[in-house]
Amino acid sequence: MPEWKIPAPLAVAWPLRDVKTATITERRLGDGRLEVKIEHAVLEGVTPAMLRWFISMLDQQLDWQGQRLLAYRLWHPRDHVHHQIHGRRPDGTVVAPVRFHLVEAFGAQRRFLVEQWFELLSLDETGFRLRGKNSGLQLELHETFEAVPGGTKMTVTMWLGTANSFVSRVLVTLASRFKRAQLEAWKRHNVEEDGTLPFFLPELFARHH
DSSP states (O other), rough: OOOOOOOOOOOOOOOOGGGGEEEEEEEEOTSEEEEEEOOOOEEEEEOHHHHHHHHHTTTTTEEEEEEEEEEEHHHSSEEHHHHHHHOTTSSOOSSEEEEEEEEEEGGGGGGGEEEEEEEEEEHHHHHHEEEEEETEEEEEEEEEEEEEEEOOOEEEEEEEOOOTTTTHHHHHHHHHHHHHHHHHHHHHHHHHHHHHHHHHHHHHHHHTT
C-alpha cells in the first residue's frame, strides 16, 4: 500500500450523525458469511436520482462554496482520502461494471486506514452494489435507495465471506474476532458519511444540473 496521508478535515458547517440514529443489526448466516445491516434515518431533501448521480461523480472535482473539491471528500469530510473510477465510458458516464479504487480512514485514524478495490456491479435509482475483498475474504456491499415522504431511506447491507464454504466460516470467525474494532469503526463511519448527504447533495445536484 502506498504511504497515503490522511488529509486535514474539510471545513464544513454540518455535524456528523450519531451512530444511534441508525438501526444496526449483525448476524452470522447459515452459509458462514457475516452480515451487517445499517438502516439509516431518512435523508431529508435527498432523492434517489441525486444519489445515483453522486455515486457516479465520486472521483470528480466539483465546485462547492467557492472551492474545487473531490466529491468523495464531501461525502465524509474527515475520513475520505482518495477515490478513482476506472472504466468510464468515452462520454464520461459510469455504467456497471466499472472498478472503484478508494482510500479511507475510519475516524481519521491511521490504524483504520484501508485501501480497497471494488467492482461496481450495478448502479441505478434503486441503489448500487459493490464487490471486493477484505483480508482475503469476499466482501459485498449493497446500498438501497427508497423514496419516502420528505427524502430517501437508505439501507446498507454488507456480507463478508464466501457462501457454502467451511473455510469461510473459520476465516470470518477469525476476522470478526481480531478486527472487531475496525468493524465497529466502519459502522460509525457509514452512519456519519450517509448522514452528511442532506447538507450538501441537494444544492450540489441542482448546481451541476
